[in-house]
Amino acid sequence: MSFFARFAQNRGALVGLIILLLIIAMAILAPLLFPESPWRMVQRPFLPPLSQDGFPLGTDTMGRNVAAGIMHGAWVSLLIGLVSTSVALLIGVPLGAIAGYYGGIIDDILMRFTEFFQTIPNFALAIVLVAIMQPSVTSIVLAIAIVSWPPVARLVRAEFMSLRNREYVEAARLVGQSNTTIILRQILPNTLSPIIVLASLMVATAILLESALSFLGLGDPNVMSWGYMIGAARTVIRQAWWLSFFPGVAILLTVLALNLVGEGLDDALNPKLSRER
Amino acid sequence: MSVTTGSVTTGSATTGSATEKQSAETVLSIRDLNIALPKGADRALAVEDVSYEVKRGEIMCVVGESGSGKSMAANAVMGLLPKGVHATQGEILFAGQNLLALTEKQHRALRGLKIGMIFQEPMTALNPLMRVGAQIAEVFEAHGQLTPKERQARALELLIEVGIPQPEKAIRAYPFELSGGQRQRVIIAMALALEPILLIADEPTTALDVTTQAQILELIRDLQQRRGMSVMFITHDFGVVAEIANRVCVMRYGKIVELGDAKSVLENPQDAYTQALIAAIPSNAVPPHRETSQVAPLLEIKGLNKVFRSRGGLFKPAREVRALEDVSLTLARGETVGIVGESGSGKSTLGRCVVRLEHPDSGELLLDGVNLSQLRGDALRRERHRVQMIFQDPYASLNPRTKVGMAIAQGPIANGTPKAAALKQAGELLDIVGLGASAVERFPHEFSGGQRQRIGIARALALNPELIVADEAVSALDVSIQAQVLELLEELKQRLSLSLLFITHDLRVAAQICDRIVVMQHGRIVEQGSAEQIFLAPREAYTQALLNAIPGREAPVAATA
Numbered sequence: 148m149s150f151f152a153r154f155a156q157n158r159g160a161l162v163g164l165i166i167l168l169l170i171i172a173m174a175i176l177a178p179l180l181f182p183e184s185p186w187r188m189v190q191r192p193f194l195p196p197l198s199q200d201g202f203p204l205g206t207d208t209m210g211r212n213v214a215a216g217i218m219h220g221a222w223v224s225l226l227i228g229l230v231s232t233s234v235a236l237l238i239g240v241p242l243g244a245i246a247g248y249y250g251g252i253i254d255d256i257l258m259r260f261t262e263f264f265q266t267i268p269n270f271a272l273a274i275v276l277v278a279i280m281q282p283s284v285t286s287i288v289l290a291i292a293i294v295s296w297p298p299v300a301r302l303v304r305a306e307f308m309s310l311r312n313r314e315y316v317e318a319a320r321l322v323g324q325s326n327t328t329i330i331l332r333q334i335l336p337n338t339l340s341p342i343i344v345l346a347s348l349m350v351a352t353a354i355l356l357e358s359a360l361s362f363l364g365l366g367d368p369n370v371m372s373w374g375y376m377i378g379a380a381r382t383v384i385r386q387a388w389w390l391s392f393f394p395g396v397a398i399l400l401t402v403l404a405l406n407l408v409g410e411g412l413d414d415a416l417n418p419k420l421s422r423e424r
Numbered sequence: 425m426s427v428t429t430g431s432v433t434t435g436s437a438t439t440g441s442a443t444e445k446q447s448a449e450t451v452l453s454i455r456d457l458n459i460a461l462p463k464g465a466d467r468a469l470a471v472e473d474v475s476y477e478v479k480r481g482e483i484m485c486v487v488g489e490s491g492s493g494k495s496m497a498a499n500a501v502m503g504l505l506p507k508g509v510h511a512t513q514g515e516i517l518f519a520g521q522n523l524l525a526l527t528e529k530q531h532r533a534l535r536g537l538k539i540g541m542i543f544q545e546p547m548t549a550l551n552p553l554m555r556v557g558a559q560i561a562e563v564f565e566a567h568g569q570l571t572p573k574e575r576q577a578r579a580l581e582l583l584i585e586v587g588i589p590q591p592e593k594a595i596r597a598y599p600f601e602l603s604g605g606q607r608q609r610v611i612i613a614m615a616l617a618l619e620p621i622l623l624i625a626d627e628p629t630t631a632l633d634v635t636t637q638a639q640i641l642e643l644i645r646d647l648q649q650r651r652g653m654s655v656m657f658i659t660h661d662f663g664v665v666a667e668i669a670n671r672v673c674v675m676r677y678g679k680i681v682e683l684g685d686a687k688s689v690l691e692n693p694q695d696a697y698t699q700a701l702i703a704a705i706p707s708n709a710v711p712p713h714r715e716t717s718q719v720a721p722l723l724e725i726k727g728l729n730k731v732f733r734s735r736g737g738l739f740k741p742a743r744e745v746r747a748l749e750d751v752s753l754t755l756a757r758g759e760t761v762g763i764v765g766e767s768g769s770g771k772s773t774l775g776r777c778v779v780r781l782e783h784p785d786s787g788e789l790l791l792d793g794v795n796l797s798q799l800r801g802d803a804l805r806r807e808r809h810r811v812q813m814i815f816q817d818p819y820a821s822l823n824p825r826t827k828v829g830m831a832i833a834q835g836p837i838a839n840g841t842p843k844a845a846a847l848k849q850a851g852e853l854l855d856i857v858g859l860g861a862s863a864v865e866r867f868p869h870e871f872s873g874g875q876r877q878r879i880g881i882a883r884a885l886a887l888n889p890e891l892i893v894a895d896e897a898v899s900a901l902d903v904s905i906q907a908q909v910l911e912l913l914e915e916l917k918q919r920l921s922l923s924l925l926f927i928t929h930d931l932r933v934a935a936q937i938c939d940r941i942v943v944m945q946h947g948r949i950v951e952q953g954s955a956e957q958i959f960l961a962p963r964e965a966y967t968q969a970l971l972n973a974i975p976g977r978e979a980p981v982a983a984t985a
Contacts, residue, residue, distance in 0.1 A: 314821035315831075317781055318880075322835030322887060323808040332834070336825040 153415040160411020166404035170221050170397075177218035185215040185371040196389050205389050207380065213390065216371045217397050223372040224401065227288055227357045228350040234292035236346060239299025244330055246300070247307025258304070261297045269294045273356060277365045284367045287360060291353045302345055306338040340413045347409020351402035358398060373398050450517075451622050451654040452478040452501065457514035459496050459505070459678075470496045470509060472678045478622065483648060483655040485669035485686065487662060487701070489902035493678035494658050498624050500524065501656075502541055503531035518622070537567055540615030544627040546607035550599040556583070556610050557595035563617040582613040587643060604767075605636035609643065616647065623648070626658045633766035633929065638973035641668050660902065662705050663932070666690055666976030674698045704907040705932065705976070721754040722923050723778070723891055728752070728787035728797070730773055747773040748784070749947045755891070760917065760924040762938030762955070764931055764970070770947035775893045775927045779813045780804060791891065809839055809887035816896035818876035822868035828854070828879055829864030835886045846886075853882040857912060874905035878912065885916070893925045898933060910937055931974055935959060943967050 155161050183189065190199070194206040196213075204213035246257040264272075273290045280286035310316060311334065319333045358374025360366055366375045373394040380390030459471040471493040478484045488494035499505050501516055501523060516523040519538060523531070535541070543549040551559060560582060561575035570578065576595070583591040586609040599607055608628060615623060625644065629637040645668055648655050657668060665672055669686035674695065682695040693699045730748040747770045755761045765771040776782040778789060780796055789797040791810060799807060812835075815821035822831055832853055833846035841849070851861030857878040859871075868876060877897065884892050894913070898906040914937060917924060928934050934941055935955060942952040943966065951964040962968045 314815040314817060315823040315826075318813065318815065318821055318883065319823075319834065320781065321779055321808055321811075321813055322838055322883075323805045324834060324838040325805070328838065333823055333826075337823070 150415055154411050157411040157414050159407045160414070163404040163407025163411065166400055167408055170225065170401055170404065173218050174222035174225055177215070177222060181212065181215035181218055183212075183215070185211060185219040187211065193383075193387050195387075196393075204393050205387075207376070207390050208383055208387070213376070213393055216376050217373065217393055219371045220373040220376065220394065221397065221401075223284070223367075223370045224354045224357065224374075224398070227284065227291065227372075228354040228401075228405075231288045231291035231295070231353045232346055232349045234288065235296040235299055235349060236342070238292065239296035240303050240335075240342065242296075243300035243303025243305075244307055244335065247304035248311055248326070248330055248334065250308070250311075254304070257300070261300050264294070265297045270356070270359065273360065274363065274365060277360055282360075282365050282367055284370060287357055287365075287367060290360075291356050294356075295349055295352065299342070299345060299349075302341055303338055306341060307334055310334045310337055339416055343412050343416065344409050347405045347412075350405045354398060354401060449479050450477045451480050451519075452656070453517045454497055454501075455515050455517070457497060457500065457516065458512045459493070459500060460510060460512045462508035466491075467678065469512075469678055471500075474514075474675075474678070474680055476673045476680065476683055478654045478656050479671075480654055481648070481652045482670040483645070483657055483668055485657045485659060485665045485672045486675060487659055487665055487672060488675035489660055489701075489904065491677075492675040494660075494675045495626055496678075498541075498626055498656060498658055501624065502535060502539065503528065533567075536563055536615075536620070537618045538620050538622065540618070540620035540623045542608070542611050542615050542623065542625040542628040544630055546604050546611060546631065547599075549611050550607060552599055554598070555595070556597050556599065556602070560595075560610070560614050560617060563614050567618060569618070578617065579613070582617060583610070585616070585647070586610070586613045588613075603636075604632050605639060608632065608636075608640055612640075612643065612647070616651075619651065621654060623653055623655045624658070625655060627660070628657075629664065630660070634931065634973040634975075635766065635969055637664075637975065638667075641975065644668065661975065662690070662702055662903070663974065663976030674701070700904060704903045720757070722757040722759075722792060723755040723925070724788070724790040725751060725753050725774075725778070726788040726790070728774070728777060728789065729785045730770075730777060730782060731785055746947050748777065751787070751944075751947075751949055753942055753949065753952060755923055755925060757890075757923055758917075758921050759940065760926055760938045762934035762941040763925065763927045763944060764929070764934050764941055765944035766929060766970075768946070769944040771927050771929075771944050772895055773947075774944070775813070775895045775925060778891075778925060779811050779893050780808070781813075809835065810889055811891045811893065812884040812887055812889040814877070814880050814884050814892060814894040814897040817900055818873045818880060819900075821880050822876055824868055826868075827864065828866055828868060828871075831868070831879065832883045832886050835883065839887065850882070850886065853885055854879070856885070856916070857882045872905075874901055874909060877901060877905075877909050881909075881912065881916070885920070889922075891923045891925065893927065895927045896929065897926070899928065899930065906933070913937060931959075931970060943970065 188210040192210040276290035361374030362378030376394040560579035674682040832850035836846040
């Protein structure tokens with residue numbers, strides 16, 4: 148059975164994938180459908196949704212097109228979510244793998260280092276980092292990655308610790324495989340499921356973190372993001388519900404889609420589960 | 425007390441007609457029982473058309489291999505069928521009522537009071553945070569009997585009855601302070617607390633050492649006779665059957681294949697499957713004579729020591745366990761040496777030191793003159809291919825995400841063979857161990873336990889090792905599969921002139937395959953000699969005790985008669 152067929156057996160995952168593809172399509176089509184900058188004031192402010200052609204989701208406090216903001220914001224949110232998660236995985240997985248596999252003093256040193264990051268509240272650290280580095284897409288991505296790798300390292304370490312004494316790992320050691328090969332070929336594939344599930348949640352958290360930073364005014368001033376839109380609309384939430392509602396729905400759907408896809412990937416990557424169904 | 429008996433009598437009143445069908449001598453009768461498995465299981469019925477009886481004061485053994493449905497009927501008797509599994513036909517008559525028609529509440533009243541049960545795992549059947557005495561007292565409490573003080577007194581009496589050493593101390597002990605055998609005695613005490621008419625024992629000795637197993641079997645037989653109880657004893661081991669059973673019921677694929685008097689079934693089995701099972705028991709512990717070749721030793725172990733130290737914490741002192749003490753032995757080329765011992769004897773540590781999964785503290789491990797014991801790092805990695813291992817657990821020893829072919833080929837690849845050639849060789853090896861080269865492309869979970877063990881053997885062979893260490897390689901398998909795997913090992917040994925270090929707790933298995941046997945206890949070698957000498961003329965008391973504990977040793981068994 149092909150990989151996709153196994154993936155598609157999980158109906159929720161398929162729905163998630165479709166939503167995710169739609170959001171990606173939105174991000175790609177944004178410059179074509181709304182060639183103008185989403186920051187431009189194009190109509191009178193507080194235009195409700197569906198009240199005028201060309202403004203299906205209405206306009207915001209400054210008369211900017213909400214639909215354009217959401218389309219352009221999709222790109223920023225996805226980019227920040229995916230890139231920061233990848234960076235976090237690149238830091239967390241090797242650290243956790245080495246700590247868990249070798250144990251002893253190496254483990255002690257790496258874990259104290261990890262705890263150093265874990266003792267500082269995530270969001271506070273992210274705010275400080277962005278403020279120091281000047282708000283930009285790069286600094287936001289870096290800040291989110293730096294605050295979100297410790298849980299990855301802890302998870303991977305725990306998995307490695309429980310797997311390193313399995314008989315098949317011992318068998319691999321016996322046939323003379325090197326430590327690197329054992330880590331990469333024997334143990335890491337068996338930790339994939341929890342990593343994937345965690346990663347899909349992390350993409351979602353990263354999108355939320357970016358929204359929260361933008362909400363506080365620490366977003367990149369050159370790009371429109373969903374978080375910025377909600378942040379800007381919070382003062383007028385009783386007069387103009389649509390200003391926070393649509394970006395909120397967009398975030399919700401993206402996070403949901405990512406979780407569903409993550410779950411589907413986990414099922415599809417597990418050779419045992421997929422054939423038993 | 426009065427409440428529970430009340431519900432029992434009302435039950436018998438409604439099924440009055442059933443009582444007449446049941447003779448006074450029959451305690452439990454199962455009639456035409458069908459138990460359905462949930463959809464998608466490997467067969468529709470766990471138990472099909474099963475009928476048998478347990479008479480007053482007899483031990484009825486239900487024997488079968490894993491998946492035969494032998495435990496299912498017992499679970500139905502206790503009203504403890506797993507979720508999604510239920511009886512679809514037949515009846516279970518006990519004390520004049522159909523147990524299948526009872527409500528959960530009525531069942532609960534019967535359990536413990538009229539029917540006692542002993543489980544397989546003495547580790548998990550007891551609450552780890554409760555004192556032994558309190559757990560026994562809880563049985564009385566659950567059925568609303570006696571005052572708290574009387575309960576403690578009864579608990580002590582019971583502990584004395586089941587023969588726990590120092591019962592006054594044991595009653596205040598926590599389960600972790602007791603050995604496996606002692607825990608099983610506590611569980612038996614709990615099962616007997618309310619003087620049940622019927623005792624159901626589901627593989628009660630499988631997790632125990634042979635000597636402990638012999639004691640527990642004796643205890644069960646003794647208690648059964650003293651109290652005139654009936655026992656339904658579920659086991660996979662015909663040796664145990666020979667030791668304890670009055671009558672036997674042999675099951676396979678959910679059906680009864682043979683039912684009858686223990687003596688006649690063992691001496692003169694009618695059904696082909698029973699015959700095969702009895703023949704598959706590694707035979708009556710007298711090994712066939714073997715030529716012991718006196719060539720230069722392949723493996724020489726000299727004065728090996730290993731101590732395990734647990735790091736002490738702030739409030740706990742460091743602990744030391746001497747796993748190996750001054751162990752010396754030799755193994756000639758082409759010879760099979762068995763290491764036999766009970767759990768904690770250090771036999772596995774010895775095997776793990778030989779393959780260098782453990783680092784011995786001191787001593788020499790000479791393989792063809794090369795000292796393996798002090799090698800480390802890359803030097804060790806280059807020598808690893810010379811000694812390979814077959815692991816105990818066929819489920820844990822294969823990477824679930826690696827295809828079988830790759831699992832076998834990874835050794836040669838790590839040692840420099842090109843991938844294509846290594847995979848081709850893996851196919852040939854799979855052919856040799858009887859799985860066929862097509863298995864290369866499949867994942868481990870597609871194979872049964874016995875087949876996985878064959879894959880494990882193929883993997884060990886892939887590097888053309890000079891020595892193979894088999895650590896309890898057949899212990900996790902059913903007897904008939906066990907016999908096949910042993911046969912394969914024997915055949916491979918002849919064909920490839922392998923040398924084998926065979927570690928086992930099972931003397932009968934050792935008898936079948938080993939040329940020489942080393943008996944270990946508490947990390948030391950107690951006795952070593954040719955298999956014949958160990959079995960027929962053991963010198964040490966401990967070896968004799970081990971041999972006497974083998975279940976079914978004295979009983980006449982068809983295969984050797």
